[in-house]
Amino acid sequence: MPEPDSQTPALSVVVHGPDVQGHLAALLDSLDAHPLTGTEVIVAAVGDWARETAERHTPAFTVLPLPEGAADSAARAAGAARARGRWLHFVRAKDGLPAGAVRRVAEHTAALPDTVDVLLLDHVRSTWRTTSLPSPDGPRLARAGRADLALDTAAGLLRLTPLLGNRAVRADFWRAHERLLTTDAEPFAATAALLLADRVACLPLPALEDRRLRPESLPPLTPEQWYALIERHELLLDLAEGREEHRDDARPAVYATLYDLMVRDCLRTYARSGMPDDVAREFFRRASDAVRRRRPSGLKTPAGLEGVRRSLLEEGAFGRYHALQAANRARRTVKKAVRTGRRRAGTRLRTLQYRRALAAPLDPHLAVFSAYWARGVACNPAAVAAKLAELAPHIHPVWVVTDRNAALLPPGTDHVVPGTRRYWEVLARAKYLVNNVNFPDAVVKRPGSVHLQTHHGTPLKQMGVDQMPYPAAARGLNFQALLERVDRWDFSVSANSHTTRMWQRAYPSGYVSLDHGYPRNDVFYTAGAEQVRAVRERLGIAPGRRAILYAPTHRDYEAGWTPRLDLAALADRLGEETILLVRGHYFYEGAASPLAGLRRTGRIIDVSSYDPVEDLCLAADALVTDYSSIMFDYANLDRPIVVHADDWETYRTTRGVYFDLMAEAPGPVARTQEELTELLTTDAWRDERAAKARAAFRRRFCEYDDGRAAERVVRRVFLGEDERALPPVLPLAERTPAPSPEAIA
Structure with missing residues (x-):
């Protein structure tokens, strides 16, 4: 083995693809958390979201921006072209890497002889409901041992889960076969790499977290994509024949294993895919033809139900196979009904x-x-x-x-x-x-x-299936039932790209995101001085008096609402010219109000039951909140916002959040009542620093709200108008929010 060049990394980790459902940040954070000696990280980032996420890690990682919609094969090829490492490890942006995995792979590949082309790795599996389950591959890898092997003597390795991420490939080998291996069909590329390799080695340690996305969140396959599965299996059989043509015995172990995998895959796909009837019939016909033509001589049909299925497939007996499938389904339905009992x-x-x-x-x-x-x-x-x-x-x-x-x-x-x-x-x-x-x-x-x-807000706190790791938030939730409800959605409305991305992650399903803005926020751009004045009059706010809306959120770890501020003391410190509009969260509707003891003195008004809340926003000169999504809506008015975050660490730990509000707040942050009082009794609540923070917050979270969101939604959903024909979103700089109370006083 030649001496390694000190400037050449042992391993190039090529992270590639779009940031599907927001998993890329955690993957890159885990890579960035520990020094990677002898390893480089290249991120072939597809789309703006992946690029923005990856660029937070420059210059430690090399970022290759690729356009939205770029194929997996193109992203892998771009990453491999830039890689300098002697070995390549391809990791999709949706997946993860167990702790220490990169170091172990780098160390192991550095010790391998140049005769080894592929290093096979174990992996763990995660879904929306499970994390890091062991794969079935570990025992097979352990039995094979770590020494370099010829595939002909270890054909069982073809049964490993066909992922590129659970194998590292020698860079020279990859480039020699790149034309064949550069395909969007990852299972084909993963298996073809084994068939093309002279020697392989095994490392029976988890080096990949294969994150299985919920099928309902993925685009449905076209008929051509279903049929291509059969074609890919036949291409692999062709490769097997090519490597075995010099052997005397016809179609030995490698070919027989691949044939068995083809039959199993075709049967499983037909049974579980939910193809339309005409597509299913054609898929069955093509699979039957391939199975008959490719059958190795002397192959025995398995016994039992599996053998019956295979025989029917070989015969092309679509009708009888369909009847067998229906009968089995009916038996399962009856058993389930018996278990369920009478309603x-x-x-x-x-x-x-x-x-x-x-x-x-x-x-x-x-x-x-x-x-x-x-x-x-x-x-x-x-x-x-x-x-x-x-x-x-x-x-x-x-x-x-x-x-x-x-x-x-x-x-x-x-x-x-x-x-x-x-x-x-x-x-x-x-x-x-x-x-x-x-x-x-x-x-x-x-x-x-x-x-x-x-929806009814922009997510700061974690939502949907992201709540699962947080017992206080997940208490009483049936996440499977939640996702079945989500599967009914055709359209999901969003106010900004952050929300769009978090909904895709929290509610993984096949709906269409309407990036049109929140219709309820239209009023913040359509209301005029008369409407603002009328709302304040209804609330009893005299002209010239400052109104501060205090709207805290619900806390999962509290049984009821206990105000985190001494409101009477705060009102006294703010003086006669300030009115506090106090709105409790609607979750506490019907419970005894802790505000009942605060008499309506004209300086504290309980508006917990007042609707719509948008009126309260129009009436208020400023907003004080903690972690409520009202801050995202109120920011449209471009009026001061103060965050009171006395329990941020507890809230973040027990509820989970999508970003650090303390670092990206829409205005000044108070951690105590004393700090809040100081902010509100000086100009700090609306000074230049507060205005800059609010401007940055508005650019990120008021992206689509411009006063015409409801119109876009109605035209798109109810009138069926094309997305391109809808009124475009007005740039933020060209929008005019409703006038502030101070401006109309």
Whole structure:
């Protein structure tokens, strides 16, 4: 083995691809956390999000920006072309690297002879619900041993999970075969590398975290992609024949193993893919043809059900195979029904009513709206409904509202109460279903119906499946049921690219993101001086008095709401000319208010039950909050925001957050009541430093809010207009927020 060049890294880790569901940051952070002696890291970053994430790690890592949509093969090729290492380890941006893995791979490859072309590695597996489960590959790698091997004597290694990330390849070997190995079909490239290698070695230690994305979050495969799976298996068999043509015995172990893998893969794909009937029939026909033509002589058919399946596939007996599959599915259904038992009478009645309604055709002119678990006409759904009445009056809105809140509805609002017969009828027949949370689990996503998820905030705290590691936040949540609800979404509304990315990560499914802005925030750009003045008059705020909106968020680790400020003392320090508008989180609606003891003196007003909250924002000269998403909405007004974060470390640890608010706050941060009082009794709450922080915050989080979000949503969802024909988002510098109370005094 030649002496290594001291300037040449032993290993090049090539991280490649788009930042799918926000996993790239954790991967690069783990690489950056420890010195990597003899190793270089190259990030072939596909798209702006991956580039922005990777550039935080320069100059330690080499970043190669690639355009949005660049293929995996192109990203790998770009990284390999820049790599200087003697060995290459390809890691997809969605995956992870166990602690110490890079060091172990670098040390092991440095000791390998030049006769070895591929080093096989173990890996762990993660999904949205599990982390670092052992792979089935470990025992097979351990049995093979670490010495260099010829594949002909260890054909079982072909059964290892076909990932490029669970093998390192010698750089010269990769470049010699790059034309064949540069393909978007990673399983093909991973297996072909083994077939092309002269010798391989094994390292039975986990060196990759294979993060399996939820299938529902990925684009559906086209028929051509399904059929290509069969073609790839045949190409691998061709490679096996090429390497074995010099042998006397026909089609030995390597070929037989690949043939077995092809049959298994075709059967599994057909059974689990959910292909349309015509595609399934053609896939079965092509697979049957390949299996017959490629069958090794003397191969024995396995016994039992597996043998029956293989025989039917070889015969091309699509009808009989389909019947066998249906019979097995029916048996499983019966067993499940027996385990479930009889449902209660009330549930059976509801189910019967709903099923009858589902049998009726969809009403293309009916839309069901709901907000905050049926609390009333509010938030983004309310703004969408208002614009719908203007642009598409032929669509009739029906609101879902609890009996308790029905009395508070605007006059003439058509509504249904949850659980009633008409409630189930409109849910079954409406073409459009709009909500800022989720409709109940029992709601069926009918073909042709359109589910619009508007959400109700920009995420600072972790949401959806990201809550799983946090017991206080995850308490009582059924994440599988959550994702089944998410799978009903057709559209998801977003106010900024941060939110778009976090929703993709927290709610992994196949919906379309509408990067149009939050409709409820339109009013922050359409309201004029008269509207601001009218809201303040309704609240009893005299002209010239300063109004500060205090809106704290809910804490998962607290049983109820305990104000973290001595509001009476704060009001005394702020003086007669300042009014505190105090709004508790809606989760505490109905509980005894801790503000009850604070008499309405004219300086403290409990606005916890006041709707809409957008009015309170218009009325306030400044906002004081902790970690509430109201800060992202209020920032549209370009008015001062002060963050009171006395328990940031506890909140971050127990709830989980997506970014460090202390480093990226929209204004000054107070950690104690004394600091908050000091900020509000001086000019620090609105000085130049505060304005700069707010400007940076607005650039990041007020990206799509410009006063026309509701119009874009209605035109896209209800009128079916092309995305390119919608009103473009106005640049931030060209927007004019509603006038401040100070400006109109």
